[in-house]
Amino acid sequence: MIQSDILKEKDRIQTKLSRESTSIHEYLVRSQLAAQEIAATYGFRLHYIELPNKTHRQMDTSRTVGH
Numbered sequence: 033m034i035q036s037d038i039l040k041e042k043d044r045i046q047t048k049l050s051r052e053s054t055s056i057h058e059y060l061v062r063s064q065l066a067a068q069e070i071a072a073t074y075g076f077r078l079h080y081i082e083l084p085n086k087t088h089r090q091m092d093t094s095r096t097v098g099h
Contacts, residue, residue: 045066053059064080071078 049059049062049066053062068078
């Protein structure tokens, strides 16, 4: 398998997020936070679509990725 620096970093972050998360929901929230931090580092913003009739669970964001 080809392993570039970016793929190695992706694997490192996925492993870190998996270790820190207690559920798939928490993993996805942490993934989104990490993506937003990376986007901010490079000077752009991510935009997500709002889906109708979907309930949203809130996660304790006092523990953010990288802090």
